[in-house]
Amino acid sequence: MLLAAMFFGHFGYEISATVQNLGLSLFIVAVGLQAGPRFFRMLRTSGIIFGIIALFIVLIASITTVAVANFFSLSPALSIGLMTGVLTSTPGLAAALQATNDPLASVG
Numbered sequence: 001m002l003l004a005a006m007f008f009g010h011f012g013y014e015i016s017a018t019v020q021n022l023g024l025s026l027f028i029v030a031v032g033l034q035a036g037p038r039f040f041r042m043l044r045t046s047g048i049i050f051g052i053i054a055l056f057i058v059l060i061a062s063i064t065t066v067a068v069a070n071f072f073s074l075s076p077a078l079s080i081g082l083m084t085g086v087l088t089s090t091p092g093l094a095a096a097l098q099a100t101n102d103p104l105a106s107v108g
Contacts, residue, residue: 024090024094027090075104077105077108078104080099080105081105085108093105
């Protein structure tokens with residue numbers, strides 16, 4: 001799907017924002033339905049440890065993003081796009097696109 005989207009995007013085909021948001025929502029729901037039961041089972045057994053690890057990862061990623069963005073003089077939208085890409089966070093990318101109103105975030 002990614003290669004097909006890149007191919008058609010190269011030739012200027014565009015999909016409406018409504019369809020894009022619907023596809024993103026369906027993707028997030030599908031991932032949630034698949035991971036949900038295991039998530040709550042693990043949360044009961046070792047939730048505190050995973051919470052601390054998650055906060056540590058986000059903190060380190062944020063510090064690294066700011067450092068790299070300053071070192072290479074990257075735009076904020078591109079920097080946020082890089083961070084969400086590294087963390088493979090689709091909801092983060094959607095939030096970055098909405099907050100920056102810059103398609104450069106998706107390039108990152």
